[in-house]
Amino acid sequence: MPAIKDAIMQMLKCISPIDGTVYAERPVLTLEAAQAVAARARAAQAAWAARPLQERIDLVMAGVAAIGAMNDEIVPELAHMMGRPVRYGGEFRGFNERASHMATIAESALADIAVGEDATFLRYIKRVPHGVVFVVAPWNYPYMTAINTVAPALIAGNTVVLKHATQTLLVGERMARAFHAAGVPEDVFQNVFLDHDTTSALIAGGAFNFINFTGSVGGGRAMERAAAGTFTGLGLELGGKDPGYVMEDADLDAAVETLIDGAMFNSGQCCCGIERIYVHQSLFDAFVEKSVALVNSYKLGNPMNAETTIGPMANVRFAAEVRAQVAEALEMGAKAHIATMPEDDGAAYLTPQILTNVSHKMRVMRDESFGPVVGIMPVSSDEEAIALMNDSEFGLTASLWTADVDRAQAVGDRIETGTVFLNRADYLDPGLCWTGCKNTGRGGGLSVIGYHNLTRPKSYHLKKVTK
Structure with a gap:
């Protein structure tokens, strides 16, 4: 034996x-x-x-x-x-x-x-x-x-x-x-x-x-x-816990499309995937509404099928960690916006999720999720957004959304991260150094x-x- x-x-x-x-x-x-x-x-x-x-x-x-x-x-x-x-x-x-x-x-x-x-x-x-x-x-x-x-x-x-x-x-x-x-x-x-x-x-x-x-x-x-x-x-x-920050002058539709895709593509299993989003309070409700509509358009299913847009997570244990983070957040008062999809089997096939009413007391906003879930919080200023973006043990990328390049550079200079994106996310440019800081x-x-x-x-x- x-x-x-x-x-x-x-x-x-x-x-x-x-x-x-x-x-x-x-x-x-x-x-x-x-x-x-x-x-x-x-x-x-x-x-x-x-x-x-x-x-x-x-x-x-x-x-x-x-x-x-x-x-x-x-x-x-x-x-x-x-x-x-x-x-x-x-x-x-x-x-x-x-x-x-x-x-x-x-x-x-x-x-x-x-x-x-x-x-x-x-x-x-x-x-x-x-x-x-x-x-x-x-x-x-x-x-x-x-x-x-x-x-x-x-x-x-x-x-x-x-x-x-x-x-x-x-x-x-x-x-x-x-x-x-x-x-x-x-x-x-x-x-x-x-x-x-x-x-x-x-x-x-x-x-x-x-x-x-x-x-x-x-x-x-x-x-x-x-x-x-x-x-x-x-x-x-x-690890990573990459943030997105949507300022009040951002192109809202572009920000929704790119950040939510950055959070959900590959079932959220991206090194530089977006795991938390901070939106200026003036755009918050519209951003959430459009994000929920986008995720509800996804087709969860067998990745061999041409119509499937989001497949299973790579391993049941990875999905279990995401489910645990979401459940803990809901117990602490978070709001889930996506109803459980019929294809969600409680194992590797996992419903993508958008959460609001979240805080950094919740693991879903602190620990790496590496799955199709993102928490969205309203912010009132650059100062608040910078503090929240830096309130993490990780630092791989950060995605900023504004029409003001100078403002983005000034904010970027204060973020503890390896890469600063402006009006894009979740992309590796081979001409730039791919690097991180802190526990990344x-x-x-x-x-x-x-x-x-x-x-x-x-x-x-x-x-x-x-x-």
Whole structure:
């Protein structure tokens, strides 16, 4: 019996939110096998970094194109694994946009920094790869979040080991297959299936030179504990509770459409999804009325059906947390505006919800929900809105709505956040650094700063022979 139990414990299983069945399963690597993966990555890194930059760029972009060629298979696969409706067509547009931008800026972002040259000295700073980069990717946007690090890490000359979330078990496997078919050597980009103990042991053993983790605050703390004393660099994108603030001169219809979509799209399972909205009191009633009408137009259902606009949450336990937050808020006096939809099964299929009469005493306005619920509060001034937006342990993005750019900049300067949006939300621009503050984490991806985080500076102070 113990041997059977051990065998079961060594399998990772993706449970489909569509019907609760096992959609895919893979055996985890033993510690010895995982150490061998890391060793192969380390052995392959110098030769990969020695290739011309343009060659690395071309191989990475060929891998990206190979993923695009699989899109017709990927879209229904994602629906089965994490519940996103097939009508939205997958992630290749953003996947390609991010990789393409990082490819375009690579030469300038990785160029030597000239400090000075004269008859006696030549001085400059190079950007050199860390070595082996470990990418731990989340399930909610599994291709786009992974490529944020995979593409620039490989382009910069690192080798990459990718560990994907169990909920999207097949994504890393597909990415590795596509990149290998495009010509990226197998040891340069490897996908692994690991349990938590093996992951921690690899990190603690110094198997990697840089780690990029996207996930929960608890997961980020586990990464830091495992890396303690190794001096391994960490990039962490953790929780969020992103606010929207609608000022009195905002385009009301645009604000409703964008903020509510930002709260509900992907069943609310977005890193930078809108989880709380503050509306100037003069627009509050109209904003709520229009928001309720919009959400009532949604079609909850099987993500394989073309008419479905909002699918199940990725896992029953995620939906249970959202239901708990909503129930607690209602007990404390909040008002729910959306009647339970017929397709709500009390499990993964969850009615999207709008709440008013909320306060920051309620978990739904403090804790990360990561589901299709948003609380809306009236405010009387910028001062009140700023105080409420900053009353959070998280800081990823904030969405401001006004016709006054100067006012938005002044408000944005006072918000504790990684990104300030004006008249838009829930979008990752690869030209800008994707970063957060407070318990959202540290570091930054994409943009030129993404390259700086995936490399280290190396200074050259060369004295010439002048005899």
